[in-house]
Amino acid sequence: xxxxxxxxxxxxxxxxxxxxxxxxxxxxxxxxxxxxxxxxxxxxxxxxxxxxxxxxxx
Numbered sequence: 425x426x427x428x429x430x431x432x433x434x435x436x437x438x439x440x441x442x443x444x445x446x447x448x449x450x451x452x453x454x455x456x457x458x459x460x461x462x463x464x465x466x467x468x469x470x471x472x473x474x475x476x477x478x479x480x481x482x
Contacts, residue, residue, distance in 0.1 A: 428461060436461035 426440040437460055444452035465471045 426458075 425443070426438060428436060428438050430436050438458040440456045440458060442454040442456075443450050
C-alpha cells in the first residue's frame with residue numbers, strides 16, 4: 425500500500441508499506457519511508473547522490 429500524508433508543519437510525503445498476511449493476521453510489515461511531495465527531482469531526471477544532501481539538483 426502506498427499513501428500520502430501531511431506532517432504537522434504542512435510538509436507532504438509518500439510512504440509505502442508491504443504487509444505479509446497469514447491466516448488472516450499480519451505477520452510482517454515492511455515500511456519504506458518515502459519521498460517529499462512534490463519531489464525535488466525534475467520529471468525524467470534525478471538528484472545527484474553527491475548533491476542530494478545539500479538539496480541541489482543534478
